[in-house]
Amino acid sequence: YLFSIWLFLFAAGQLAARLFPNPSASAFSILLSAACCALPVAGTALVLMDPYLTARSLSTPLSLLAVTATLNRRWPCTLLLIALTLAVHPLMGSCTLAFVLLLALIAAGRIRTAIAFCAIAFAIAGTTFAFAHRTPVDPAYRQAVCLAPRSFLFLARWHWYEVLGLLLPLALFALALHRLGPRPPTMRGMSAALCLASILLGTTALLVAACFVPAAGPYLLVPIQVLRSFHLIYCTGVILCGALLAALTPRARWIASTLLVLHFAAMFCVERTEWPGT
Secondary structure (H helix, E strand, O other): HHHHHHHHHHHHHHHHHHHOOOHHHHHHHHHHHHHHHEEEEEOOOEEEEOOOOOOOOOOHHHHHHHHHHHHHHOOOHEEEEEEHHHHHHHHHHHHHHHHHHHHHHOOOHHHHHHHHHHHHHHHHHHHHHHHOOOOOOOOHHHHHHHOOHEEEEEEHHOOOHHHHHHHHHHHHHHHHHHHHOOOOOHHHHHHHHHHHHHHHHHHHHHHHHHHHOOOOOOOOOOHHHHHHHHHHHHHHHHHHHHHHHOOOOOOHHHHHHHHHHHHHHHHHHHHHHHHHOO
């Protein structure tokens, strides 16, 4: 478990170093990632890094390393990391595969192809939803997925602030993309590609969950849990925010550092309340 935490922070530093030339970007990204380990990912019942050893403890850093390898155009390494992620956690590995594919297309300047890929995924989900209406649902399965502890499976059962946890990151990525603008494949261009890939993947997952995963059924798409793709989106967003703190002026950086310490303290109190006796 300690190794997985180290690997997560190492992957965060590697991605930040690839995106930003400022040497302190990696340090701030690592610190903010460490402070946000218990950050909940909207209403998906996930946090950035689980407080105990799970399959995601390894799939999360492997996913971030796969994203970094994609930006470096190290395709054999990217394929190996995706294969390892799929072996450790097939569901999260599938999200990583979709994210990396979009990122590679956007970084290569094939934005229309990336959008078409999202449209095809949405159409496949719609076709599957239509087909699922013809298949009977076992009453025991219906009862199981509709239990209160599994409300995270259906977007319609989320609280408003949990839905905001999906919309706000997409809005922040859109704002960052607008500020960066169309740029050549430089470091800032890679940041823009990362933002656009997050927007496309997140928007597609949100639309699929809203349109084709109703609480009343059918439930054929429920096990896919498409909104869990926001886990990787949250990870990259935290890393980008940490690197942006490092880009502030020296005076503002002291303020950012103070806020970071306060954030550590606040998250520590939250974790002690959420997981008492640990």
